[in-house]
Amino acid sequence: MEIREIRDDEAGVAGELVVAAYRALEGTPPVDDEGYGAELRAVARRAREAVVFVAVEEAAGEAGGAASGEAGAVVGCVTYVPDDASPFAEDLLPGEAGLRMLAVSPEAQGRGVGRALVEACVVRGRKEGKEGLFLHSGEWMRAAHRLYESVGFGRVPERDWVPEPDIPLLAFRLDLTGGP
Numbered sequence: 001m002e003i004r005e006i007r008d009d010e011a012g013v014a015g016e017l018v019v020a021a022y023r024a025l026e027g028t029p030p031v032d033d034e035g036y037g038a039e040l041r042a043v044a045r046r047a048r049e050a051v052v053f054v055a056v057e058e059a060a061g062e063a064g065g066a067a068s069g070e071a072g073a074v075v076g077c078v079t080y081v082p083d084d085a086s087p088f089a090e091d092l093l094p095g096e097a098g099l100r101m102l103a104v105s106p107e108a109q110g111r112g113v114g115r116a117l118v119e120a121c122v123v124r125g126r127k128e129g130k131e132g133l134f135l136h137s138g139e140w141m142r143a144a145h146r147l148y149e150s151v152g153f154g155r156v157p158e159r160d161w162v163p164e165p166d167i168p169l170l171a172f173r174l175d176l177t178g179g180p
Contacts, residue, residue, distance in 0.1 A: 001113065003120045006043065006052040006077065014054060014077045015041035021103035025140060040101060043077065050088045051080040053120045055104070055113045075108035077101075078117040080124050091159055091171070095131035097121070102144065114147050122151065125176050132176055136161055136169035148172045 006014060018040045046052050055076035081088045081098030092098050099121045104113045125133045135153075137144050152174050159171035 001058075001075070001116065002056045002072070003053055003116050004056070006047050006054045006074075008044070008047075010054060010074050011044035011047060011052075013074050014052070015043040017074060017105050018043065018077060018101055018103040021105060024106045025138075040103075046079045046088060046101070050082065050086050050100075051124065053078050053080060053117055053124075055108075055117055057108070076104040076113040076117050078103070078121060080121045082128065090136055091161060092134055093132075096134045096173075097125040097128065097130045097132075099133055099135040109143075114144070115151065118147065118151050122174065122176070130176050133174040134159075135172050137172060139168050139170060145170070145172070148174075 019037055022040055043052055054074050056072040057075050058072045079088060079100040081090075081092065081100055083089065083097065084092040084094060086092075086098075088100055089098055090100070099118065102114060102117060104117075121133060133153075134156075135148070137148070149172075153172040154174075156171040156173045159173075161169045161171065163169065
């Protein structure tokens with residue numbers, strides 16, 4: 001599996017993957033084709049206004065698939081928000097970067113794809129000298145919460161947010177000023 005910044009030709013596939021992953025989560029509020037569904041699908045916009053990392057598996061039957069020029073399958077993506085000036089920043093404080101819209105295709109879940117994408121954001125944040133990496137996550141996203149906590153994120157309840165009625169979002173933060 002390769003983790004890298006998204007290519008323009010992968011944005012459509014990545015957008016559909018994000019929608020499918022969110023729709024597959026038990027307890028997720030309905031993801032319509034307009035509203036939030038359109039926002040989840042807008043990977044090309046996020047790639048222009050933030051950074052989108054993708055997880056790409058080798059093309060079937062091709063050792064080194066993506067490296068040999070053969071495109072592999074996009075199995076996950078995440079948006080790294082570099083600072084509070086980004087249009088994708090949600091409650092970021094100065095010195096923080098954000099992580100948004102982590103999604104792994106339902107078929108690839110449980111294989112370390114999400115962890116690899118989160119770690120790419122951690123590496124990027126440290127490289128950019130950020131003090132912390134912050135995110136909001138839906139209450140129903142329990143598997144993601146376990147992943148974030150295993151990477152070292154802690155809950156920050158005072159920064160929880162309810163952007164829409166009955167959709168509470170939990171806040172998590174990773175301190176990037178410490179060691180590896």
